[in-house]
Amino acid sequence: MSRARDIASHGYTSTNANILINPSFTVQQRGAVIDHATTSYGPDRWQVRGLSDVGGTMSQTSTSLDATTGVSKLKIEHNGATSFSVIQQKVEAVNLQGLYGSEITFSFGYSDSGSGDPKVNLLSFDSGGTEKTLFDAVPTDLGGGRWSCTCTLSTDDGTFPDPSNRGFSVVIYPNEKNTAPDEWYVWETKLEAGSEATPFVARPYGEELALCQRYLYNMDVGTTVIFPATRAGTSKVSFTVTVPVVMRAAPSYSALAGGNDFATRGGGDQESGLSAYSINLSGNSIYMATDVSFVPDSGSAYVVWVSASGNYLFDAEL
Secondary structure, eight states: OOOOBOOGGGTSOOBOOOOSSSTTOOOOTTOSSEEOSSSEESSTTOEEOOHHHHOSSOEEEEEEEOTTTOOEEEEEEESSOOSOOOEEEEEEGGGGTTOTTSEEEEEEEEEESSSOOOEEEEEEEOTTOOEEEEEEEOOEEEETTEEEEEEEOOOSSSOOOOTTSEEEEEEEESGGGSSOOSEEEEEEEEEEESSSOOOOOOOOHHHHHHHHTTTEEEEEEETOOEEEEEEOSTTEEEEEEEOSSOOSSOOEEEEEEEOOOEEEEETTEEEEEEOEEEEEEETTEEEEEEEOSSOOOTTSOEEEEESSOEEEEEEOOO
């Protein structure tokens, strides 16, 4: 059964919920302009083929507002590419529940600096991670720079992936998967239930950011952030980082800017230059432990703080 909410009787055009996250590329926790040396993420949830595979001297993503319509567009730039380019979003299986055996439609806006058409690849994944190609062709030209394609959602062996694993991938190639143009643009992407492309309606930015933070959380530590800590064995101190939403899985962490070392103090002991020893997830709390060279005093209170200002990324992407 379609998820569409029929509001035509009220005088409005019917539209379906969008399964894709950050479909207008407005959430950019990794930065507004990204140079992709290898295949990596640009705007949240969107992965881009990098320079090492595309060739040439540039593989960069940025966003801009259309001067006439105000639509947010993802700009992918290359310079002297020798191979194809691609962007993709991996869809968590929990967001596909109830849609297997039904038609789903993908639509998007596209233009490039040449005269090529886009190509789309839609893939599903079963419980063992085996992929199945559901669509692999040039989509239908809807006019006005919009394109769409429809497939029936199914898996290779009929089994469903774990809800928190990848269930589907949306892949867009410029120039029919031939050599990438110097510039190409994508906007207003939408994956929805049903056989027709319905109008694109953007979610509020705060809602979009919260959806993205399930997969990536950018913690701005400023000059200092202090976490209460406790003794965790003879050579470890543990502490908790609270995140705004429940993340998909226990994340990895890295520094977007500044250092990524921790320091601890307590019971007359102090040490800096520490890295996280383990990371565990429970609800919206990330439990971290760091190795220390001293034996923590079980009767003393400890604190842990970030020893350099900057932004820390907790990454739970698919």
